[in-house]
Amino acid sequence: MNAGIVGIGRYLPEKVVTNADLEKIMDTSDEWIRTRTGIEERRIADDNTKTSDMGLAAAQKAIEDAGITPEEIDLILVATVTPDLPFPSVACMLQERLGAKKAAAMDVSAACAGFMYGIVTAKQFVEAGVYKHVLVVGVEKLSKVTDWNDRNTAVLFGDGAGAVIVGEVSENRGILSFELGADGTGGKHLYQDEYIIMNGREVFKFAVRQMGESCINVLEKAGLTKEDVDFLIPHQANIRIMEASRQRLELPVEKMSKTVHKYGNTSAASIPISLVEEIEAGKIKDDDIIVMVGFGGGLTWGAIAIRWGK
Numbered sequence: 001m002n003a004g005i006v007g008i009g010r011y012l013p014e015k016v017v018t019n020a021d022l023e024k025i026m027d028t029s030d031e032w033i034r035t036r037t038g039i040e041e042r043r044i045a046d047d048n049t050k051t052s053d054m055g056l057a058a059a060q061k062a063i064e065d066a067g068i069t070p071e072e073i074d075l076i077l078v079a080t081v082t083p084d085l086p087f088p089s090v091a092c093m094l095q096e097r098l099g100a101k102k103a104a105a106m107d108v109s110a111a112c113a114g115f116m117y118g119i120v121t122a123k124q125f126v127e128a129g130v131y132k133h134v135l136v137v138g139v140e141k142l143s144k145v146t147d148w149n150d151r152n153t154a155v156l157f158g159d160g161a162g163a164v165i166v167g168e169v170s171e172n173r174g175i176l177s178f179e180l181g182a183d184g185t186g187g188k189h190l191y192q193d194e195y196i197i198m199n200g201r202e203v204f205k206f207a208v209r210q211m212g213e214s215c216i217n218v219l220e221k222a223g224l225t226k227e228d229v230d231f232l233i234p235h236q237a238n239i240r241i242m243e244a245s246r247q248r249l250e251l252p253v254e255k256m257s258k259t260v261h262k263y264g265n266t267s268a269a270s271i272p273i274s275l276v277e278e279i280e281a282g283k284i285k286d287d288d289i290i291v292m293v294g295f296g297g298g299l300t301w302g303a304i305a306i307r308w309g310k
């Protein structure tokens with residue numbers, strides 16, 4: 001049995017905050033932000049919109065896209081570091097609000113790599129024949145843990161949600177290989193106290209090295225080469241980090257997803273948000289080989305190679 005993605009959905013808040021807007025409230029400039037990060041604007045949720053609200057909207061779209069009902073979901077995994085409350089989990093909140101009465105539910109905390117951890121966990125349950133449909137949501141309201149007086153971090157983050165249904169797919173399709181990893185010694189470089197604290201230089205060095213290595217590793221595990229890759233969806237953190245991964249795979253620019261300029265770094269939500277964007281744009285087709293790769297606080301990382309299609 002092969003596990004793959006059989007439904008997709010996303011949610012983005014309506015409010016757009018541009019670099020020009022940030023220029024008015026802090027010592028920064030559009031040029032400084034764009035040249036260092038590739039970010040031009042980001043979406044920010046209003047005070048009345050919670051993490052669970054965004055996750056619910058994305059989940060409902062993924063369920064509809066998969067052609068199933070909430071009662072058919074066996075497990076809900078929500079990747080987030082910005083839950084509404086310490087507990088109950090966002091996953092339990094979604095279980096109630098969706099009416100997914102048969103589903104087990106838990107949150108996954110692996111920061112920006114959380115969605116990759118969720119996808120790989122879902123794969124195990126489906127391929128073991130234990131569960132038929134697993135809802136995986138990546139959702140963040142990073143605006144509530146961002147220090148808007150810190151120009152080094154405030155320009156980076158945005159809010160949003162992406163969701164997928166993982167289930168059985170046809171032979172030769174689905175998740176072909178994966179890699180998950182962690183290096184707790186690097187935790188001091190990226191963490192949340194009251195707000196997000198980041199040593200940008202150290203995180204940048206780690207990400208450039210690890211994202212490229214993970215891409216190569218999952219291809220080797222799947223018995224594939226760089227020439228087999230049709231599309232790359234990297235975590236949308238920083239255009240220079242993303243470009244390093246693309247160059248490691250020797251892919252042309254048009255074969256890498258780039259949404260960071262519109263949405264900023266949405267942490268666990270960035271990969272599923274980008275996946276939906278590229279599917280809707282027609283850039284990903286059935287039987288394409290896709291590599292998804294992310295890194296985050298912990299430090300954590302994760303990657304999958306997937307042959308697209310149901």
